[in-house]
Amino acid sequence: MLELRNICKSFVNGAEQVHALQDITLQVQENEFVAFMGSSGSGKSTLMNILGCLDTPNGGQYLLDNQDVASLDDDTLSKIRNQHIGFIFQTFHLLPKLDAIGNVKLPLRYSDVSDEEATARAIALLTKVGLEHRMHHKPFEMSGGQRQRVAIARALINNPTVILADEPTGNLDSKTSVEIMALLIDLHKQGQTIVMVTHEDDIAQYAQRIVMMRDGKILDLDYKV
8 A cells, every 4th residue: 555665855954964764664554544653853744744745755665556656746746645645634724715515625626526526525525524514614613623524524535545644633622532533443444544643642542553753763663652
């Protein structure tokens, strides 16, 4: 499903050469739920950006569904992101002027899916995440948990190969966090592959496998908290 081979990523910060990722090799299997953990600066966010085709490595191979995407151009990466990857962000990234249906439909804007079909998919997914009563509400009219459910529905709209969840409960209270993680677990049970970044031990426990990172390196591919 996802395979990284000797991935390296570095950049210059002033006079300093920063090695954000160093010789990262790992696999994520289909229908696996993996959590990446590590302190600030460990490289987990950089790794998530590469997995999401938002950034490219300086060296190594990244195979997504057996296609090497590490050296593709920006236009091709954009198409791959839209077709294969669903994103869930800590800060939701919803457009304030669009209602829930409009936000969920957004990834289909540049596809060949008709607006009628896009609307039907959005309604079905919002119902799936328990927001059938909030479809025409805008983000400011919803709670944090409801906004994150909209974001999850949006992540599913293109039937993605993998969902990448970056601190999905970071802005939520503990009760709402449990509800959102229960929803992700349900999606995983239905066959969805999920890769999550978190700094919270209790949230990481929901995953099948925890990958621990430090200083741009993998310390443990099957870490037990």
